[in-house]
Amino acid sequence: MINFQYSRPGDIADAVRQIAADPRAKFIAGGTNILDLMKYDVERPAHLIDISRLPLTGVEETASGGMRIGALVPNSDLSYHPLIEARYPILASAIRAGASQQLRNMASTGGNLLQRTRCLYFYDVATPCNKRAPGSGCSAIDGINRQNAILGTSDACIATHPSDMCVALAVLEAKVHVAGPAGERVIAFEDFHRLPGKTPERDTNLAPNEIITAIELPARGFAKNYTYIKIRDRHSYAFALVSVAAALELEGKTIKEARLALGGVAHKPWRNKEVEATLNGQPATRESFRSAADALLRDAKGFGHNDFKVELARRAVVRALTQAAQGTPQSQSNKKIV
């Protein structure tokens, strides 16, 4: 591992001052992603600012009936929090689908949003990668791209965002609270992560001198009709090939509102609100689900090794909407998909 300076700011303002003062500094919280990347020479910070002891570990109810989750709440604690399990089970389920319990014990809520892609070429510093070395080219487009994206790609990058938790947060329309030198601001979840475009080196719209302080969940948790399905190369402890978070509000057998987000297929959790809206007022049937899935994947494009993801995603969307409508969410321990 490379050498670096280490500091431990006393409060959030101090953390923001330190990161703003040193362009080669990075925050470390759980450390599960940045230390891994540093061991591979992908990240080379000259200074790690340890924010792990800042007082950002609360999980509290908000005045508007939602919840506010401190940025340093470990993923495992969040997924087992009684109010999260009861009111936002789609979030608890998605978190448990990711990583291992050891990693979930370490990884922070804010850090989960900021984890980098696991694209093979981003990790392999001997190969060109526009995300790691802007302008060097994309090795994945003509390379081993089984894990890579099929939606929202660009000529510069076909990486995917690796998080499971973020797919659920996209469906729940969470808000990201951040602090910076100019004060605090709130970023809607759909505006937090970016598509690669010509600047794949930027994963998010968080400024380099800002810190995530909390995630806010709106009141609606879709606790009755939801599921999180994750399809991967082994049953546990693997990144998604395709994952789907589906949430429905039903009136009898009619869909009043549908929300869908896909993981493993794009540079950010993938939502298409136009397609979701076509489900509103429709019967909760396989035919409705299939036509939504077809519309959602209409512009999907594979790059060879990942061509199978287009049909896999279609079928996963139908299955997820079926599970959500039946009120039979996917178990994350018994992996049978029903």
Added chain:
Amino acid sequence: MPPTSRTPETEISLPDKIPITLTVNGREARLKLSPWVSLLDTLRDHLNLTGTKKGCDHGQCGACTVLVDGRRINSCLTLAVMKDGAKVTTVEGLAKDGVLHPVQQAFIDHDAFQCGYCTSGQICSAVGLIAEGKAQSADEIRELMSGNICRCGAYPNILAAIQQAMGGA
């Protein structure tokens, strides 16, 4: 070929070593460490506790699992300086007064290892799993132990050992 000289992109002055205190297996250890030393390397190279294994060193295999303040974590993805003041339990700290921990005894009873390299991580992980209290069924144990890879494939016996230690069999 003459050796190529390499110049660092930017001068980095080496930071001073940082004094920290860890309580490892009930004994206080005062150390002075560079910030980039992992908890895993601290245990193995600075405290001579080599029961904790370095498998992948990337958080993918679980061989380095230890308990920090009672929670199981990957010690390879942890900087020791971040854990100043913490209580660490390694596989060496599980037996009490010469009596094996129930999980250790269960691993012997069920022959839950072959080469043994992953075993200390498996055992610490299982101790953490039992403390968490979230796993009841075999499926739940398998899922919550998935961060510990066994290349010998002793999984069925590892599962049986954990079930015994949980009081199930």
